Amino acid sequence: MKPRSARYAPPSSATARSLSCPPEIADLRVLVVDDEDDTREMLHSLLQGCRVDVRLAASAAEALAAVRTEPPDLLLSDIGMPGEDGLSLIAQVRALPPESGGRIPAVALTAYARMEDRARALHAGFDNHVAKPVEPIELLAVISSFARRRR
Numbered sequence: 001m002k003p004r005s006a007r008y009a010p011p012s013s014a015t016a017r018s019l020s021c022p023p024e025i026a027d028l029r030v031l032v033v034d035d036e037d038d039t040r041e042m043l044h045s046l047l048q049g050c051r052v053d054v055r056l057a058a059s060a061a062e063a064l065a066a067v068r069t070e071p072p073d074l075l076l077s078d079i080g081m082p083g084e085d086g087l088s089l090i091a092q093v094r095a096l097p098p099e100s101g102g103r104i105p106a107v108a109l110t111a112y113a114r115m116e117d118r119a120r121a122l123h124a125g126f127d128n129h130v131a132k133p134v135e136p137i138e139l140l141a142v143i144s145s146f147a148r149r150r151r
Contacts, residue, residue, distance in 0.1 A: 060085065064093065077089055105127045106125065109130050110130075113131035
């Protein structure tokens with residue numbers, strides 16, 4: 001059962017002014033996967049404001065097609081989606097050859113925030129876990145840590 005959805009609003013102008021975009025995330029290619037329009041748009045707005053190249057997918061199937069077409073530098077995926085969930089998606093991504101995106105760093109974004117949920121996401125193949133509602137500063141720090149490893 002999916003937890004009650006967390007609603008998102010774009011960062012307020014005060015929040016946007018106080019956010020400092022880590023320079024290393026500029027031009028990073030990030031695929032955001034979430035079945036909720038509000039979440040995708042909030043994350044798109046946040047990341048695009050930091051000069052991240054953002055692609056959006058509304059389902060695991062869309063995301064897998066995007067990874068196969070042009071593997072991103074980082075995958076941000078909701079876990080609790082209808083049909084195929086994020087755990088199924090990461091299993092399919094990890095089954096791909098490395099040159100086709102099988103080793104893409106991946107972050108689970110989810111309202112499933114208990115310690116056992118985090119452990120399950122990491123065991124499934126995600127590299128990190130960020131609880132919803134997403135705190136922009138935390139998400140940017142997580143993305144920055146992956147970008148520093150990449151360069």
